[in-house]
Amino acid sequence: MGQVTVTLNVNGRNRKVTVEPRTLLVHALREQLGLTGTHVGCDTSQCGACTVFVNGQSVKSCTLFAVQVEGDAITTIEGVAKDGELHPVQEGFWEEHGLQCGYCTPGMIMASIDLLNTNPQPTEAEIRDGLCGNLCRCTGYQHIVNAVQYAAEKVKA
Amino acid sequence: MTSPTLPKLIGARIKRREDPRLIQGRGTYVDDIKLAGMLHMAFKRSDIAHGRIVSIDTSAAEAMEGVECVLTGAQLAEFLGPMPILTPFPAPPHYAVATDTVRYAGEPVAVVVATDRYVARDAADAIQVEFDPLPVVVDPDRALAGDPAVLHPDLTNILGQTGSNIALYVPAGTGFDPVAGTVDNSAIDAAFANAEVVISQRMWNQRLVPNAMEPRGVVAHWEPGKDTLTVWSSTQNPHTARNTFCGLLGLGQDQVRVIAPEVGGGFGAKINIYGEDYVACAVSRRLGLPVKWIEDRSEAFVATTHGRDIVADLEIAAKRDGTILGLRVKLIADIGAYEMLLTALVPTLTNGMLSGVYDIPAIRSELYEVFTNKTPTDAYRGAGRPEGIYFVERGIDMLARELGMDPGELRRKNFIKPDKFPFMTQAGNQYDSGNYEAALDLALKNANWEGLKRERDAARAEGRVVGLGMSFYVEICGIGGWEHASVTVHADGRITATTGTSPHGQGHETTFSTLLSGQFGVPADRITIVHGDTAMVKAGNGTLGSRSQVSGGTAIMNAGEKVKGRMAEFAAFMLGAEAEAKADELEFVDGRIQLAGTPSIGKTFEEVAAFAYMGAGNAAGAGMGYPEGGAGLTDEAFWEPAGATFPFGCHIAMVEVDRDTGELAVKKLVAIDDCGTVVNPLIVEGQVHGGLAQGIGQALLEGAVYDEDGQLLTGSFMDYAMPRASDLPRFELDKTTTVSPHTPLGTKGIGEAGTIGSTPCIVNAAVDALSPFGVTHLDMPLRPELLWRIIQGGAQ
Amino acid sequence: MDIAGTHQFAAPRAAVWEAMLDPASLQAAMPGCETMDPTGEDAYAITIKVGIAAIKGTYSGTVRVADQVEGESYRLVVSGQGKPGKVNGDATMTLSDAAGGTLVTYRGDVHAQGAIARLGNRLIGGAAKLMIGQFFKGMEAEVTRRAG
Structure with a gap:
């Protein structure tokens, strides 16, 4: 199958990947750029483990072909902490034990950041609804909700 | 064997050392x-x-x-x-x-x-x-009869039969002698002959997909x-x-x-x-x-193996005052097409848990495991125990309804009393310890049970469909054999410990480093826990069956205790001349090894560690001036509990069903769990939360549905409903502490608890909610459509 | 999965019967049918291209016409194997006179195997309905073409 070169900006750096037209964005990030923090948890776009930002908006990177993000800015979990400083949501997940096996965590953190970007002071119900596109099998979600609340508090303060 | 001293950090909420790598996408999974x-x-x-x-x-x-x-x-x-x-x-x-x-x-x-x-x-x-x-075999009842086909015609099963779909047959309980193979039915027959009330119900603990x-x-x-x-x-x-x-x-x-x-x-799969x-x-x-x-x-x-899938025909014999006289159960486990590692074992654990937390004088169970044309089953969080407890707890709830008794009071009446432990149940397990009344009382208090009842009745009066449910579980932990650990204090005073348990989210690195930190009196960040590598960990039995803290934690502390004893000998040797210190009088605190009561007489942890490898002199002099036994600070331990541990708990739920959509909302869930001594409450809460979600998932959402051709119809997250954040309430947790006599720290195990208790609790609450519509039992999952039809007066 | 329904033709029963059993008309009406070659009496090897979500793919299989009762009814047995799995269908077509033309009543079932069953089963009812609709629409055109 023919190969296509795609230029994109990933976590602030300009990168080029050479992919098949059918290569999913998540596979390009993981296999070509070595950004293995973005995980694949299903093949029907239900679990959200592969959530990344494209131009500041959260998307499931298993639903996009790499060729669709030509010229776009991508942020993955590896690009969330700045200068060694954890993002408040990352901090929240650590403080509140918002993860166990850690597999859904990168996607869950990305979805949580997106949630707080659009609704900085969500209620518990809004957090639970807002994270509906992401599955976690370990935590029962309560500590994840706490983590988002922690981050919301921290940002407010 | 000497018991390790209790580390002082036990009970502290310590955040996990695993997290920094995982929240930054730096963990390495197999696909990476x-x-x-x-x-x-x-x-x-x-x-x-x-x-x-x-x-x-x-x-x-x-x-x-x-x-x-x-x-x-x-x-x-x-x-x-x-x-x-x-x-x-x-x-x-x-x-x-x-x-x-x-x-x-x-x-x-x-x-x-x-x-x-x-x-x-x-x-x-x-x-x-x-x-x-x-021809495709889908229905377990028909499979039992070899209809319409036999999957493994050449197999001679445990009954000596060929040409049968029966993989295993296990009779158990009162009057059954597994050694002689004889059966005496007199006790169980008498229980039913003397019964004033008999509850009988077929129930299905449905097939689930583990979905790590x-x-x-x-x-x-x-x-x-x-x-x-x-x-x-x-x-x-x-x-x-x-x-x-x-x-x-x-x-x-x-x-x-x-x-x-x-x-x-992993969840067992x-x-x-x-x-x-x-x-x-x-x-x-x-x-x-x-x-x-x-x-x-x-x-x-x-x-990947599925879980559960056991049908029970359950009968309870009781007196009108609520005294349970006997329990008779026939179980058919649909194990799928083949036997995997522990497939045949899992349903036998169901057999063993059928006494629940109750003092039931006569129990008889018969277990059939049958082959069908489905994915093989094996362990899934709880592995056999959730099924057993589900059947018993549904049965008890039906009995309470039949007798018009408060479900808490009926349970209380039949509890195994605290002074009867260790207690051998008629189902064949010896429970180590328990105080069920204390957990019930705390659950009733935290939930405000009487208040909830009034709330429910008031809601019903308004025409709302509201119900209250309770469940009481006990599970068997500490099984799975010995566990191995090693502890090494390096020459620079840092510590490496290995464990044969192998975590997949349970936070062993945090918990075990906490134990060693308390034991050695050094900060946990100087301790590395190595797991999950057979070249670095000599032996192990893995993480399963809620065994890691019980068996792995104890093994680590025992290995640590041996090294600590050796280290004390080095310290005493170093201090000997100035203080005539004895090894057993030394304490390990705040990075020092010092004489108890006279902290000024001591050495730093690092000094003693260095001495253990380099001796009194320089490197060239190594090997000289050691106490008897020679250089080095490393040791190992195998440990296996003398008996299984039996954690338990009481869950209470309030649910409401939407009249128009049939959707069930869990309004309140109070969980009291008793897993003995809690090392890290943060991690224990996380385990309980996750378990509750999976148990609620089974009650309300999940199910592996096959059509008559043996095709799995719920074969993706589009059709297999996994619990999502919005499906769950905020859980209200609390604990009682009944230590196990089998573990030095009194720990019992917590990994599976929530999964076991929450499922019957939710179904009991749903049945209560729908009891005005004549419902006495519902098979899971309690899909909105099922509940909506009942409310609309349609067939169940 | 059971399927059932009716379709009203504005043509006499004999014309509809003939069109519905004519291999060329069948091929023309069957949505996505790329090839249809006879393999025996009333039996054909077919390839069909389906473009609907999880059941998307090219299927090769067989069509068989059975149990013919001249001018009244017949059974259509279809089976197709593709990348996403296998689909089997079996339907009885019954023709009756109706005001202004002919009423065709169909009743049968569809079974899926493999990934289609796991991923696309919910879609099969809808897809079958859609394709049956297209089939009758195509058949109407065939009836008109043959009359003309």
């Missing part, structure tokens, strides 16, 4: 591993549930660019025998890839090895298989010339994997290294060693190149 020259595998799987393989055409696949080789089951069987299992009962041969007959939809029939994951998948899709279909968020995966790397095999596997027990690989491949345990890197959840793992190893060895296989989610639905 890339080796030079690595090939990729994909499996061609059967579309049909039962049939003979007539022909397999691999020519199109083989012709594809990038395809290294294609192997059918028959070709693989030439160098890979049937897979080993760990249960002692007769079982049919089970090849990693089907050789002549397929017995469930999704069973592998061929494997493709290619240079790229996409190519491997394309090539697998290009394989053409012709089947001669056989990380599907399975394996990288196998045979190194020719070195003749060693290194395997990275998403597994709960790397040592078991190593041992079975060695057995099937004819390799020594020194030649095979299994590494469990970050493992993205990653206890198993699967066909794909063996094939990866065998193919890598054959080709001399590393081979990777990563399971797709849609593959996982059919290729």
Whole structure:
């Protein structure tokens, strides 16, 4: 199958990947750029483990072909902490034990950041609804909700 | 054996040391591993549930660019025998890839090895298989009668029968002598003869798909010339994997290294060693190149073992005052098409838990395990115990309703009383300790039970569909044999400990470093916990059955205690001249080893560690001036509890069903769990939360649904409803503490607790909510449609 | 999965009967049918291309016409194997006179195997309905063409 070169900006750096037209964005990030923090948890776009930002908006990177993000800015979990400083949501997940096996965590953190970007002071119900596109099998979600609340508090303060 | 001293950090909420890597996407899971020259595998799987393989055409696949080789089951069987299992009962041969007959939809029939994951998948899709279909067995009752087909006609089962779908038959309980094989029915018959009330109900604990968020995966790397095999596997027990690989491949345990890197959840399904793992190893060895296989989610639905799937015909004999006289149960476990590692064992745990927390004078259970044309079952969080407790707790609830008694008071009346422990139940388990009334009282208080009842009645008066439910669980933990640990204090005063348990989210690094930190009086950040690597951890039995703290934690402390004792001897030797210190008078506090009561007489931890390796003089003088026993600070321990531990708890839920949509909302869930001593409450709460979610998932959402052709209809997250954040309430947790006499710290195990208690609790609450509509029992999952039809007056 | 329904033709029963049993008309009306070659009496090998979500793919299989009762009813047995799995269908077509033309009543079932069953089963009812609708629409055109 023919190969296509795609230029994109990933976590602030300009990168080029050479992919098949059918290569999913998540596979390009993981296999070509070595950004293995973005995980694949299903093949029907239900679990959200592969959530990344494209131009500041959260998307499931298993639903996009790499060729669709030509010229776009991508942020993955590896690009969330700045200068060694954890993002408040990352901090929240650590403080509140918002993860166990850690597999859904990168996607869950990305979805949580997106949630707080659009609704900085969500209620518990809004957090639970807002994270509906992401599955976690370990935590029962309560500590994840706490983590988002922690981050919301921290940002407010 | 001397018991370790209690570390002072026990009970502190310590955040996890695993998290910094995981929240930044720096964890390494199997699919993140890339080796030079690595090939990729994909499996061609059967579309049909039962049939003979007539022909397999691999020519199109083989012709594809990038395809290294294609192997059918028959070709693989030439160098890979049937897979080993760990249960002692007769079982049919089970090849990693089907050789002549397929017995469930999704069973592998061929494997493709290619240079790229996409190519491997394309090539697998290009394989053409012709089947001669056989009748499909889906219904366990019919399976029991061998209708419409027998899956394994050549198997002679435990009853000496051939031509039967019965994989295993186990009678148990009062009057059954397993040694003599005799049965005396007089006690159980008398219980029912004397009964004033008999509850009888058929109930189904439905088939579930474990769905760890990380599907399975394996990288196998045979190194020719070195003749060693290194395997990275998403597994709960790397040592078991190593041992079975060695057995099937004819390799020594020194030649095979299994590494469990970050493992993205297991829930019992990653206890198993699967066909794909063996094939990866065998193919890598054959080709001399590393081979990777990563399971797709849609593959996982059919290729990874399922859980539960037991039907019970349950009868309870009781007096009108609520005294339970006897329990009679017939269980049929639908185990699917083959026996995996522990398949046959899991339902026998159901048998053993049928007494619940109750003092039931006569119990008789009969268990049939039957083959059907479905994915094999095996352990899934709770593994046999949730099923048993579900049946008992539903039965007790039905009895309370029949008698018009408060479900809490009926339970209280029949509890095993605290002074009767250790208590041998008629189901055959000896419970170590328990104080069930204390947990009930706390649950009633925290939930405000009487207030909730008033709230429910008021809501009903308004026409709302509201119900209250309670459940009481007990489970068996600390099983799974010995555990191993080693502790080394290095010359620089830092500590490495190894554990044979193998976490996949449970936070062992945090918990075990906390234990050692308290034991040695040094900060936890100077301690590294090594797990999940058979080359670095000498022996182990993995993380399963809520055993890691009980067995692994104790082993670590025992190894630590040995090293600590040796370290005290070094310290005493160093201090001897100035203070005549004795080793047993020294305490380890705040980075110092010092005389108890006279802290000024002591040495720093680092000084003693350095001395243990370098002696009194310089490096050249090493070996001189040591106390008896020589240099070094390293030791190990195997440990196995003297008996199983029995954690327990009480859950209370309030639910409301939407009249218009049938949707059930859990309004309140109070969980009291007693797992003995709690080491890290943060982690224990996380375990309980996750368990509750999975238990509620079973009650309300999840179910593996097969059609009459043996096709799994709920084969993706589109159709298999996983619990999401908005499906769950905020859980209200609390605990009582009844220590186990079998563990030095009094710990009991917590990993599975929430899963066991929450399921019957929610169903009991739903039945209560729908009791005005004449409902006395509902089979799970309680889908909105089911509930809506009941409310609308339709058939159940 | 059971399927059932009716379709009203504005043509006499004999014309509809003939069109519905004519291989050329069958092929023309069957949505996505790329080839249809006779393999025996009333039996054909077919390839069909389906473009609907999880059941998307090219299917090769067989069509068989059985149990013919001249001018009244017949059974259509279809089976197709593709990348996403296998689909089997079996339907009885019954023709009756109706005001202004002919009423065709169909009743039967569809079974899926493999990935289609796991991933696409919910879609099969809808897809079957859609394709049956297209089939009758195509058949109407065939009836008109044959009349003209």
